[in-house]
Amino acid sequence: MQAHLKRVVTDWFLCGMFLATFLAxxxxxxxxxxxxxxxxYVINIGVFVVFFLHGINLSSEQFRHGLKNWRLHLMVQGFTFVVFPLLWWLGNSVLGSHVPALLMLGFLYLCALPSTISSSVALTGSAGGNVPAAILNASLSSVLGIFLTPWLVSLVVGNGSDGIDLGATLLDLCAMLLLPLVLGQLLRPWLGRFFARHKRYTNVMDKVVILLLVYAAFCNSMISGLWQQQGGSVLLTAVLGSALLLALILWLTTRSARLLRFSQADEIAAVFCASKKSLAAGAPMAALIFGAHPGLGLILLPIMIYHPLQLIVCSIMAEHYANRPAPLAKEAPLVSAR
Structure with a gap:
């Protein structure tokens, strides 16, 4: 446990999130x-470049290879875009009157987000899971999230002058996220090998843009006086809510995979892909969905907490899966010699 905590504490990106909020x-x-x-302007350019790099690095061959297991895909996408929002609806029905409205909106946004790509695939691989299926589901989730995430949010906050302009938001998301993703895929045959050799630097670019988004969001919240109006109880509520949500979703995904009689490799892919939520996609999409909303810092707070929690817990689970002994072959019945 200490080794996993040390890995998170020494992660420059997670430390950078604390630094970004402090600088704000x-x-x-x-x-x-x-x-x-x-x-x-800086963030819009950065987001475009980041999703272009995602398109460059996305292997269409691995994507096609993972298409076969349709039950696994339905489970992962169902949890990502149906079960998570239903859990928020239940939580809002029971606790909505006791939680600040903007924080509850942040939990809605967390539940509407797509799955991660890099950590889902990396953890699935280290645990001995079905990596092609993880690549397909995480990638498919990211593309579907461009359309489903703002739609799910609009179901609660409304569409139009009193909520979000869904049509304009979808156009912005397509222009800033989907277009560069497609361009990256189209240019992959020529540029794929070059960027694969320098993937370490493209991952840094990805994280720097997220940190800029976090910093800008908290700057607007500070100027609006939002954080001065909120007490420490808001942070505690966000931590407890994120931890409870993660624990519940991990239990549900594990039980569902076993009820569906998935192999261990498929169970690993299902649990790690269906329980993840993407800060890498969430931060840029929030800037496009909510704009310069003064409460954006509070809206992003749940996913900022959920992100490191899922890394800690799922890395422990991955080690547990990897060390699980292979099932013993059934011994042949003894036959007495006559």
Whole structure:
């Protein structure tokens, strides 16, 4: 357990999220909308480049190879875009009146997000799971999320002047996320090998853009006075809610995979892909869905907490799966010699 915690604490990206929120407290005007950083332009360019790199690095051959196991795919996408939102609906029905509205919106946004790609595939591989199926489901989830995430949010907050402009939001998401993804796939035959050799640097670019988004979101929240109005109980509620959600979804996905009689390799892929939520997609999409909303920092808080929690817990589970002994072959019945 200590080794897994140490890995998270020493992760520069997770430390960077704490630093980004601290810098937003010190220098809120620099990163806010209209500030000297010109966040609205810098982030848009960064998001476009990041999703272009995702398209370059996405292997269509592995994607096609994973198409066969349709029951696994239905389970993963069903949990990602149906079960998660239903759990939010149940939680909101029971606890909605006791939780700040913006934080509850943040939990809705967390539940509507697609799965991760990199961590889902990496953990599935280290645990001995079905990697092609993990690649397909995580990639498919990211594409579906461009359309389903804003639609799910609009079902609650409304569509139009009182909520989000769903049509305009979908156009923005297609222009900023889907278009560069498609361009990356089209250019993969020529540029794929080059970017594969430098994948370490493209992963850094991905994380830097997320940190800029977090910083800008918290800058706008600081200037609006939102954090001054909220007490420490909001942070505690976000931590407890994220931990409870993760524990519940891991139990549900594990039980469902076993009820469906998946092989251990398929169970690993199902559990790790269906329980994950993507901060890499969530931060850019939030900027496009909610714009310069002063409460964006609070809306992003649940996914910022859920992200490191899922890495810690699922890395422990991956080690457990990897060390699980193979089932013993049934011994042949003894036949007495006559």
């Amino acid at each position: 407290w010190l220098f809120p005007h620099f990163g806010a909308s209209g500030g000297s950083m010109h966040a609205e």
